[in-house]
Amino acid sequence: MKLFGTDGVRGKAGEVITPFLSMNLAMAFGECIPKKTGKILVGKDTRRSGYMIENAIVSGLTAIGFDVIQIGPMPTPAIAFLTEDMRCDGGIMISASHNPYYDNGIKFFDSEGNKLSQDIEKQIEKRYFENNFELKTNKEIGKSKRIDDVIGRYIVHIKSSFPKHLNLNGLRVVLDTANGAAYKVAPTIFNELGADVITINDNPNGFNINLNAGAMHPEMLASKVREYRADIGFAFDGDADRLVVVDEKGNIVDGDKLLGALAYYLHKKNKLRNNAIAVTVMSNGGLEEFLKQYGIKVYRSAVGDKYVLEVMKKYDLNFGGEQSGHIIFSDYAKTGDGLVSALQSVAYLIESGKKASEAFNLFELYPQVQTSIVVSQKPPLEKIDGAKNILKEVEKEGYRHLVRYSGTENKLRLLVEGKDNKKAKELLDKLTKFFKSKLV
The missing domain is CATH 3.40.120.10 (Alpha-D-Glucose-1,6-Bisphosphate, subunit A, domain 3)
Structure with missing residues (x-):
């Protein structure tokens, strides 16, 4: 079973994000990161369920010998900054970001305030499911303290x-x-x-x-x-x-x-830096055309700010x-x-x-049309007979396409973008009919 999504672990509080999951996930995290100072920073947003999850996380981390610094409601980027600034071995943010109050989530940062790599996430998942944590005893058990004045930093x-x-x-x-x-x-x-x-x-x-x-x-x-x-x-x-x-x-x-x-x-x-920026595959072609006149190169990543950051690091960029x-x-x-x-x-x-x-209105956007199809299966797109050919037809017309499965639902998302809205709709209809015939 996979725990991590595009941005940490997220789900309905009390149902998916339970005290048991939170405690065990925190212990798995603690056992998979290098222990130098023995401190981990924990923050949260303003959801009621944050109390439940925070206490479970503190329990898990102190049980494996970490000292926990709790700073209460603070933005996610503040946790990233303060984890490094306060010399912690890692940081944890309790939040489901833009989701409704009844959801919650857990995001992790390394000692330098970076989101975790997929390799580390896989190690944490493996440790979580092994469920044989090295609990401390006597004076090796950790402690926690709440600090309310870090907002100033x-x-x-x-x-x-x-x-x-x-x-x-x-x-x-x-x-x-x-x-x-x-x-x-x-x-x-x-x-x-x-x-x-x-x-x-x-x-x-x-x-x-x-x-x-x-x-x-x-x-x-x-x-x-x-x-x-x-x-x-x-x-x-x-x-x-x-x-x-x-x-x-x-x-x-x-x-x-x-x-x-x-x-x-x-x-x-x-x-x-390097006169280039990183955006995702969702960004409009009009943006790319506008920046081209200033010699600014555009690199694209998968959807998710974590992937934007990966591209920024790869090409040594400072904006995306x-x-x-x-x-x-x-x-x-x-x-x-x-x-x-x-x-x-x-x-x-x-x-x-x-x-x-x-x-903030320096250029016009290309028309973009999109839809989604409820699917009964999610075979790799490249293995669907005829898919490559129909997508090439869209490209030959000079239009950009984006076809991808939803990460959270049984849906195929389709997007077509180009200079003429009518033509874009025609091409989207063509793609929709094709993939419906293959996947529905």
Whole structure:
């Protein structure tokens, strides 16, 4: 059985993510990482189930001899940063990111604040299922302590990513913290940098995380930006590793347009390493065409910010992201960080001298059409008779396609992208009929 998905282990709290799984998974993690300082950092978002999971994790780690530092609700990227900054052997974040409150998950980081490789994840899974952990006795049993003031370290770190010659004086910003992990830290940072800050969805009660709020539901943010006549709005998801931007007119900025604007900004400041960026296979071809005129190369990865980061490391890049809002500035963060992305976005806005509706609208997107098919089986696509030929036909027409199985459902997802919407729909219909005949 496979435990790890694209971003840690995730499922319904109390059903999939139980105290027993949490404790054993923590022990497996502890026994698979190098033990140097004997400390592991544990943070969480604002879900009620976080208490249950946190206590189970602490129990497991102390049972195998680790000392645990508990820091309470903090963004996922803060755990990555603080794990390295506080010289811990590893870090654990309890969060199901943008999922509803009844889900939860466990994400792991190594001593340098990096997400784990697939090889390490396989080792942890193997150890988990072996279920014969080396429990300590006597003075070798670990201890835990809760520290509530580490938020200051993270705030200083985030503010250092903002250009020192700029400030946010006179800028009105609306923040939607999704009743999640950024509910304290996000308004603090923007206030300290001088912005006129209006914060919404910043009263977590354990059950309202992501509920009609934040990056997954930016409609409320859009209406508040218009109501308060703000210059810009930022929405974070439950663990604050994702960002959605709303311009002064209340329009949601497309994720690829945001990536394009930020890549252009770094390029103009000569801060785009190797003049290239990493995006996923989901990113629009219009982004690639826009960046090409500045000589910026685009590398593509599988879906998931973890895979974007792998491509960034492979080609020595310092910028990349997903159209969903996971954006990685590796000069400042080891993973997607919504707060770093928000500060870089607002720095670009100020230096552009434009309104947000102009600054983040530098190119047109290619029409994209997509659908999904419920399938009864998931054979490898390359082994389906005739699949290669029909996909080549789409490519010959000059259109990009993406055909992949869902990682969580019995579905085949189909996407066709090109310059003409009508033609793209025709090609999508052709692909849909073909794969239905083979898989349904």
